[in-house]
Amino acid sequence: MYEFLDDKLFLHQLDNLRVREEFVRITVLSWQEDPIQEIQGKVISGSLNIDGSSSLRRTANLTVFAEEMVNDLTQIDDLLSINRKIKLELGIVNTVPEYKYSVFDEDLKKNLHYTINYQDKYGDIVWFPLGYFVIFDPNISHGTSGVTISLTLKDKMCLLNGDAGGIIPAAVEFHTREQEGPTGDVYVDNPTIRQIILEVVNHWGEENLAKIIISDVDERIKQVMQWSGSTPLYYYQTVDEEGIINHHYSVTYPQGVDAADIVTYELGQDVGFIITDFTYPGELIGDVGQTVTSILDQIIQLLGNYEYFYDVFGNFRFQEIKNYLNTTYTSYQSYGENSDEATGNQNDTMVSKAESQYKSAELVSDVEQNYMIDLSGGMPVYKFIQSPLVSAYSNAPLYTNVKNDYVVWGVRTDSLGNQFPIRYHLAIDKRPQKVALENVDGTITYDYYGEHKGIELYTDEFGVIRGRSYILTIPTYTDLPKLGYTDRYYYVIDENKYYVWKEISYPKGVYEEYTPNFDTVIRTKDWREELYYQGLEATNTGTDFPYYYTELIEEWPKLYDLSTQTFNPAIAKDPSTIDFYLDIIDSGSDIGKYSVSNIGRRSTVVNEDGINCVFEQEVPDIVFIETGQDSDEMQFLKEECDKMGQVWTQVSSDVYDLLIMGGWQNSAYQRVCDMLYQYTNMNNSITITSMPIYYLEPNTRITVEDPPAGIYGDYIIKSISIPLDINSQMSITASKALQKI
Secondary structure, eight states, X not given: OOGGGGOHHHHHHHHTOSSOOEEEEEEEEOTTOOEEEEEEEEEEEXXXXXXXXXXXXXXXEEEEEEOHHHHTGGGHHHHTSTTOEEEEEEEEEOOXXXXXXXXXXXXXXXXXXXXXXXXXXXXXXXXXXXXXEEEEEEEEEEETTEEEEEEEEEEGGGGTSSSSSOBOOSOEESSOEEEEOTTSOEEEEOOBHHHHHHHIIIXXXXXXXGGEEEOXXXXXXXXXXXXXXXXXXXXXXXXXXXXXXXXXXXXXXXXTSOGGGOEEEOTTOEEEEEEEEOBOSSOOEEXXXXXXXHHHHHHHHHHOSEEEXXXXXXXXXXXXXXXXXXXOTTOOOOOOOOOOOOSSSOOOOSOTTTHHHHOOOOSSTTOOOSSOOOOOOSSOSEEEESOTTEEEEEEEOOGGGOOOEEEEEEEEEOTTSOEEEEEEEEEEEOOOOOOEEEOTXXXXXXXXXXXXXXXXXXXXXXSOEEEEEEEEEESSGGGSOSSOOTXXXXXXXXXXXXXXXXXXXXXXXXXXXXXXXXXXXXXXXXXXXXXXXXXXXXXXXXXXXXXXXXHHHHHHHHHEETTTTEEOHHHHHOGGGOSEEEEEEEXXXXXXXXXXXHHOOOEEEEEOTTOOBSSOOOOOOOEEEETTSOHHHHHHHHHHHHHHTOOEEXXXXXXXXXXXXXXXOOBHHHHHHHHHHHHSSOOOEEEEEESOOTTOOTTOEEEEEBGGGTBOSEEEEEEEEEEOSTTOOEEEEEEEOOSOO
């Protein structure tokens, strides 16, 4: 019936008809959605509003003029009673001219000519489906000129959200269910999230199972598992004679294995995955008076970037929203390899497994940005490029939405229950640049960021290696500050001696005579190290220190070994244990137009207790299979992994039994990525006024170009308002869709 909706050539020609005659067809349905009678007439007034941000997607109001003889409106009161539903369609008289084309026949060696008569193919009127609705407050007027029908309509979501149904009359546990076994025994199991959605919409929303369509929600998933043993878990690999890599986990230290090849996991660390049913991780209880949509909203909150709504055919749909960032509670990061430097800026050298994942944009052509959000969702469904259908464009960029300085705070809890404040700071700013050195052969190398003399390294009372800065000159010994600083020299003129503050127990301390080594030259290898030393120098020379020095002075030496100029080994082992990280997306990157030097510092700060790490821990992409379980179940899991191309390993029960559900890390890094997506655009909202296009849907991608309005690129439709009367135009509201940032 609606085959023409897949014929893009026909739709394009239909959209561009200079003269269109339109009709609205109302099909009255029983409560079970069986057709009862059609009411067809010309629209006097009305509109259809489609909101992509609401589960109640479609609402409509319309007034239709109908001829009594055609529609037998003597029974209109029965037709539009409270136990009826409405199917709404809009028809356009099909005056699309026939389409002629030729195809060269290889056998006959000649062109064969064909003609498509669209009237024969699709009929004299093509009917666009606009949705299935429930009637609210109908109004019928019968005069000498005919019958006028006024209707207020809501789509079938009103049967789930409490407007006309979907109320839960008693407390219901959706995360568990009772099942009867083969012997009559009753046992309790956990339904999958997909089964919960089916149950709540079908049983409590009274929707036909055949009309419930659930997409992008798997029955089986890889669940992150955490080590709960009081002793460490050891992981290592071996290679057999055929070159196949075997993965091993053991609660005893492996003998005969190089210590460098052994990864040790402690209590509370994520260690791998299991294949399991995708169940709700916790309690999902519908209280008395709650609605079906409130249960669905809780599932959406868990899954992340999902939506549910009724489509134009009256089907309930639950699916992932396309073209947006996807986040789920089972997400994990995989790490790439460090890239070697090409020119100018080299890759940072934090740790081999983690730094390349968390490194921001570099000033080299072959290094990808790591603060990247891929919003690609396929080709646009429609292109408004010099379209004759459009009568007006409106563009409203919001300058206040742009930010270039992001600080995210959270709280990290270690395995002993101790809590530590954590912070991730990212800015779009100018990084220090490496010094260009010309070699004998004329080539250029970039080995360091800067040289610093007169700075000496020392170890503080906590064992942290720090830098001691330039000299602070003091007239006499008695003029030394009562409270000194361990990170600087004090030169007393009247004695010609150097002193350092020896902190015994804060705030008490003593000065000790010291002979500094001024011959040391430090060449910085990391740009944060360069900012750290610039700040040390500026502190005592009366110059401005870098903006980021106030946080680097305390936190940077904890991350970075200043003596070896490498990141501390503990960070390399598990970067999820750090409490601070600073990164800068250089102003030479694609979003450098929003840098601090261009528009000033525009900061946004987030403080969320739910953020529990700076970086998520690396989770080995290995599935555990217990050796002691049923052989058929083991074989099923192995075949399931093999079909997925998933690496698996068999582990003993003493390992498997100490695995608990993990994957609860919520990193500040990921939160910063979300903020970059949100705040590195002007939140462009455009409005398009055009002739009605009845097959467009919200949350889909369109391409729009209108140079006079400054509109270029792809946009995501947010809402649509379609007139249902003659000679009116539709309105589309859309927001900018960024591919990558």
